Amino acid sequence: MRNAFLRTAVGxxxxxxxxxxxxxxxxxTTGGGAAAGGDTIKVGLLHSLSGTMAISEVTVRDAELLAxxxxxxxxxxxxxxxxxxVEDGASDWPTFAEKANKLISQDKVATVFGGWTxxxxxxxxxxxxxxxxxxxxxxxxEGLESSPYIFYTGATTNxxxxxxxxxxxxxxxxxxxxxxxxxxxxxxxxxxxxxxxxANGMTILGEEYTPLGHTEYSTLTNKVVQAKPDAVFNTLxxxxxxxxxxxxxxxxxxxxxxxxxxxxxxxxxxxxxxVDNIVGHPVAWNYYQTTENAANTKxxxxxxxxxxxxxxxxxxMEAGYNAVYLWAEAVKKAGTTEVEAVKKAxxxxxxxxxxxxxxxxxxxxxxxxxARIGIIQPDGLIKEVWxxxxxIKPDPYLKSYPWAGSxxx
Amino acid sequence: MTATLEKPPVTEAxxxxxxxxxxxxxxxxxxxxxxxxxxxxxxPFRLGLLAKYLTYAIVALGIGLAWGQGGMLxxxxxxxxxxxxxxxxxxxxxxxxxxxxxxFMVWSGVETLPALWEPFRNPVFAIAMVVVVPGAIAWLLxxxxxxxxxxxxxFAILTQALAAAxxxxxxxxxxxxxxxxxxxxxxxxxxxDVAADSTQRGLYFTVAIVLGILFVGAWQLQRSxxxxxxxxxxxxxxxxxxxGYNPATVKTITFTLSAVMAGIxxxxxxxxxxIISPALLGVVPSLELVVAVAIGGRFxxxxxxxxxxxxxxxxxYFSEELPDAWxxxxxxxxxxxxxxxPKGIIGILGSLxxxxxxxx
Numbered sequence: 001m002r003n004a005f006l007r008t009a010v011g012x013x014x015x016x017x018x019x020x021x022x023x024x025x026x027x028x029t030t031g032g033g034a035a036a037g038g039d040t041i042k043v044g045l046l047h048s049l050s051g052t053m054a055i056s057e058v059t060v061r062d063a064e065l066l067a068x069x070x071x072x073x074x075x076x077x078x079x080x081x082x083x084x085x086v087e088d089g090a091s092d093w094p095t096f097a098e099k100a101n102k103l104i105s106q107d108k109v110a111t112v113f114g115g116w117t118x119x120x121x122x123x124x125x126x127x128x129x130x131x132x133x134x135x136x137x138x139x140x141x142e143g144l145e146s147s148p149y150i151f152y153t154g155a156t157t158n159x160x161x162x163x164x165x166x167x168x169x170x171x172x173x174x175x176x177x178x179x180x181x182x183x184x185x186x187x188x189x190x191x192x193x194x195x196x197x198x199a200n201g202m203t204i205l206g207e208e209y210t211p212l213g214h215t216e217y218s219t220l221t222n223k224v225v226q227a228k229p230d231a232v233f234n235t236l237x238x239x240x241x242x243x244x245x246x247x248x249x250x251x252x253x254x255x256x257x258x259x260x261x262x263x264x265x266x267x268x269x270x271x272x273x274x275v276d277n278i279v280g281h282p283v284a285w286n287y288y289q290t291t292e293n294a295a296n297t298k299x300x301x302x303x304x305x306x307x308x309x310x311x312x313x314x315x316x317m318e319a320g321y322n323a324v325y326l327w328a329e330a331v332k333k334a335g336t337t338e339v340e341a342v343k344k345a346x347x348x349x350x351x352x353x354x355x356x357x358x359x360x361x362x363x364x365x366x367x368x369x370x371a372r373i374g375i376i377q378p379d380g381l382i383k384e385v386w387x388x389x390x391x392i393k394p395d396p397y398l399k400s401y402p403w404a405g406s407x408x409x
Numbered sequence: 410m411t412a413t414l415e416k417p418p419v420t421e422a423x424x425x426x427x428x429x430x431x432x433x434x435x436x437x438x439x440x441x442x443x444x445x446x447x448x449x450x451x452x453p454f455r456l457g458l459l460a461k462y463l464t465y466a467i468v469a470l471g472i473g474l475a476w477g478q479g480g481m482l483x484x485x486x487x488x489x490x491x492x493x494x495x496x497x498x499x500x501x502x503x504x505x506x507x508x509x510x511x512x513f514m515v516w517s518g519v520e521t522l523p524a525l526w527e528p529f530r531n532p533v534f535a536i537a538m539v540v541v542v543p544g545a546i547a548w549l550l551x552x553x554x555x556x557x558x559x560x561x562x563x564f565a566i567l568t569q570a571l572a573a574a575x576x577x578x579x580x581x582x583x584x585x586x587x588x589x590x591x592x593x594x595x596x597x598x599x600x601x602d603v604a605a606d607s608t609q610r611g612l613y614f615t616v617a618i619v620l621g622i623l624f625v626g627a628w629q630l631q632r633s634x635x636x637x638x639x640x641x642x643x644x645x646x647x648x649x650x651x652x653g654y655n656p657a658t659v660k661t662i663t664f665t666l667s668a669v670m671a672g673i674x675x676x677x678x679x680x681x682x683x684i685i686s687p688a689l690l691g692v693v694p695s696l697e698l699v700v701a702v703a704i705g706g707r708f709x710x711x712x713x714x715x716x717x718x719x720x721x722x723x724x725x726y727f728s729e730e731l732p733d734a735w736x737x738x739x740x741x742x743x744x745x746x747x748x749x750x751p752k753g754i755i756g757i758l759g760s761l762x763x764x765x766x767x768x769x
Contacts, residue, residue: 050736088732093590094684095728098458102729105454119590122513123684126594130604144516182580183589184516191518211580212589407518 040083041076041337043068043324044103046114046124051091052213052238056316057116059268060138061086063317064113066306067324077328078335085109093123100127100135110337111136113323116316117237118142118185125150134339136327138320140263140285142188143396144407149339151346152366153319153326153358155286156396157192163371164233164261164284165196167386173230173259174202179220179244180235182209189235189263192398192407199403205229210236215243221251224258232260241265245277255280255375266314267382275380285315286369287355288382296354312380313354322353326360326367357391366394436625443617453606460613460681462721463620465698466714467674470620471667472702473713474627478636479663480643481560484695485568486671488575489543491690493672495579496542497679498592499526500535501603505596511587512594519584526585532599539676540669547668551661558657560646569692576691591686598680609681616677620714623670627710630666639663704746706755715754 045064047057065084072081085107087099096115103109104127111134115121118141128135128149135147140155168176178193180186190207197204205227208220221244224232236244241262248260261282267289270278289300289312299321303313326349331337334345347362359368368391374382398404448456468486475481502511503526509515510522529535550571554564579586586592601608630636641649642656649656679685688694698717705716723742727735750757 049732086732088728088735090728090736092688093593093686094682094689097593097682097684098461098725099728101454101457105452119686122590123593123686126604126683142516182583184513184583187583187588188516209581211577 038080040081041078041331042083042085042107042109043327044100044107044109044112044114045084045086046089046096046099046103046112047116048091048120049086049088053089053091053116053120055272056238056268057089059311059314059317060116060320062307063303063313063321064138064324066303067321069306070302071324071328077331078337082324082328089114089120093117093119096120097123097127100124101131104128104131104133110134110331111327111339111342113138113320113327115139117183119183121145121150122184132339134327134342136320136323138323139316140319142185143192143398144188146364146366146396148343148365150365151323151326151360152364152394152396153323154316155369155371156366156394157189158395158398158401159286159369159371159392160263160284161189161192162196162401163388163392164263164282164373165193165200165202167282167284167373168231168233168259168261169200169202171231171259175205175228175230176202177205177224177227177229177232178207178235179224179232180207180209181212181214181237181240183212183237185237186235190233192404193233195403195407196401210240212238212240214240217244217247220244221247221253224248225251225253229258232258234260234262235264236262237264239272241269242273242277245273245281249277255282266316267312267380268314268317270376270380270382271312275376275378278376279378281376282385283374283376283382284371285374285382286372287315287318288372288374288384289313290374290381290383291355291372293352293354293356295352299354315355318354322351322355322358322367325351325353326358330360359391361394364394364396366396367391368393440621443621444614448610448613453609456613457609457681458721458725459718460609460616461678462718463613463616464674464678464681465701465721466717467616467620467623467677468671468698469702469705469713469717470623470627470710471670471674472699473707473710474630474670475664475667476699476702477707477709477713478631478643479639479660481660481664482562482565482699483568483664483667484565484692484699485570485572485575486667486698487572487690487692487695488568489547489668489671490675490678490694491575491579491685491687492543492546493539493675494679494685494689495586495592495675496529496535496538496672497676498595498685499529500532501595501598501679502592503530504532505594511592513587513590513592514584517584517588523585536676539672543668543672543675544665547665548661551664552657555657555660555664569695572690572692572695576687579687587686589687591684591689592679593684593686595680595683603680603683612677612681616681619673619677623673624710624714627666631710635659635662700743700747702753704743704753706753708752709755712753712755719754 045061047061048054049058068082068084076082085103087103089096089099103112113136115124115137116139121137124135125147129147135150136153137150138153140160143157178190180190194204259282263284265283300313304311329349330342330346334341346360350357350359356370370391371388372384373386374384377383398407468490472486475483580589595603597603598608638659642659646656701716701720702713706712723739727738
């Protein structure tokens with residue numbers, strides 16, 4: 001077959017035929033789909049199951065599957081069982097957008113629980129807004145966002161970063177060095193931290209970013225050590241933390257001489273970093289495996305029973321687990337899975353969760369959450385040393401903080 | 410399928426090759442499938458995905474031209490794809506923002522619009538840049554390296570480094586480029602709601618027609634004197650030089666054309682998929698497309714197009730059916746095809762065809 005044109009034609013025809021056949025099975029499954037009125041309600045779970053974020057996001061998916069299983073065991077929602085449809089965001093933001101579109105348009109899911117990085121959320125946001133579908137996003141983030149089609153079950157800045165700064169200030173740490181991964185969360189968080197510092201008499205000695213996945217920290221550690229800060233505010237994400245904390249330890253930095261406050265290191269990550277490298281350093285979250293209440297005892301036991309005794313539970317997992325329960329509660333209250341009705345019914349829903357009382361703020365679709373500062377223990381768990389006493393009202397645009405006036409413009 | 414060996418006797422004067430109706434006829438058939446059948450059969454979501462694969466096919470066509478025909482293994486086509494995509498993305502962002510700033514600049518702490526962005530308000534300028542920027546960069550790069558007789562693995566590594574550098578540059582300049590997030594959340598595409606089914610349908614037709622035009626163009630180029638010269642450069646650059654041609658010029662022109670194609674693909678990709686980010690133009694996506702071209706068959710332009718569409722489709726299919734294991738399957742498929750058929754799928758089709766001819 002010498003004719004190139006002929007080859008194209010045959011080839012292209014083949015592919016198009018394939019595409020046509022392939023499209024069919026998926027369509028037929030949606031035809032008999034559940035959202036319309038079968039005995040199940042489909043819900044989407046969209047996390048990275050491959051790529052650099054998989055290690056963190058798989059645990060959130062597991063927690064969400066546990067919640068679905070528990071809700072089904074208790075009779076489901078509106079008399080129907082929940083049926084999870086799992087997709088892989090592959091640590092790639094455009095893939096998140098594509099898969100979100102697939103879950104909404106093809107699978108016709110009632111809602112989606114998904115995302116971890118802010119970049120994945122920003123990529124999914126237009127998809128949910130255009131389709132008027134719901135996303136439950138389970139991770140603490142940088143604030144300055146309030147999409148009418150996203151519920152944020154993790155902390156916004158005034159429930160994590162600002163309490164973290166308050167804690168450092170209380171401890172007399174006024175000279176701070178900022179270290180972060182190079183993407184939207186650390187950069188925006190540091191913008192907020194700088195505004196806070198300027199208003200609270202703290203000095204920022206330096207601000208350094210490394211790409212996601214970066215693992216060479218000797219230069220950066222030298223810069224930090226030479227600047228002699230009282231404390232480091234760490235917004236590194238993922239496996240970079242492993243290299244960073246190892247390097248700090250070998251440079252002789254200890255939790256006593258220079259505490260490093262992290263906002264993206266939880267129980268799961270401590271195991272990866274190695275307890276020896278990070279023991280004694282503070283972290284800021286809303287939930288720890290050690291948080292004491294009946295709901296948490298039950299959650300930790302159920303998680304270990306399902307996934308293994310060696311597994312730990314962490315804040316984003318708990319927020320993902322909560323998201324399923326909060327959505328189910330809103331659906332029960334609304335009497336339907338219809339998005340606008342669920343949104344309307346959600347305001348004011350309050351549940352006792354492993355982290356304590358969680359209430360949905362109907363206006364911002366964020367949660368009232370209790371801020372907790374913890375210290376990493378030699379056994380790899382985190383012990384709470386401070387909490388805000390009561391759930392803090394979410395303020396994603398920091399409107400109630402005069403020093404933050406210029407940030408949200 | 411039997412009347413194939415009706416070739417003119419070798420002794421006949423080299424006038425016009427007899428017109429082969431099969432190629433154009435099959436091309437027309439594919440065009441009908443693409444422009445009539447697919448839009449009728451596929452739901453909007455699937456049609457959107459096909460449109461995305463077709464943008465990849467445009468990049469692959471350029472790779473087929475540069476690598477398959479010209480022997481230039483370019484591992485950095487993502488750079489040109491990205492340049493085209495960002496040019497389009499910047500225009501759409503500014504158009505949506507009106508008098509204000511694009512959303513990501515607000516949360517990145519940028520207070521005034523960077524001067525680089527200002528001219529992209531003008532749609533004509535933005536569309537011109539889609540072609541001009543990738544073309545100019547490829548021309549400059551080509552002029553510099555091909556004159557120095559940089560080729561083979563050195564050229565491949567150079568283009569790959571370019572892709573890696575581009576990603577670092579984009580990620581580091583969050584206020585200017587949107588950082589890792591890239592540019593997303595577009596509302597309007599030249600007066601249309603970008604998410605509307607009618608707009609997406611129109612974009613599908615646009616990308617299909619653009620691919621068709623570029624394919625015919627590339628095919629004509631391949632058949633022309635220039636195409637023969639390009640093949641000659643691929644197979645014996647020094648001999649071509651001794652014959653009095655300048656291989657550097659031939660290669661630069663081809664490389665520039667392939668870059669322009671990637672730029673156009675990037676610009677079409679943005680309204681179809683709704684995002685452009687560094688992850689789409691780094692080393693990995695650039696390599697994936699080269700692998701796709703290899704799978705389809707790099708020595709035929711059709712193979713490049715086929716490979717890209719097939720890869721896009723396989724990626725979606727495997728990841729939907731087996732979200733936990735799809736990457737392994739995709740890898741296995743690549744190894745299988747490349748291992749068993751170095752000339753790709755088109756090569757398999759070709760040899761099947763030849764066997765038939767011999768048997769007949």
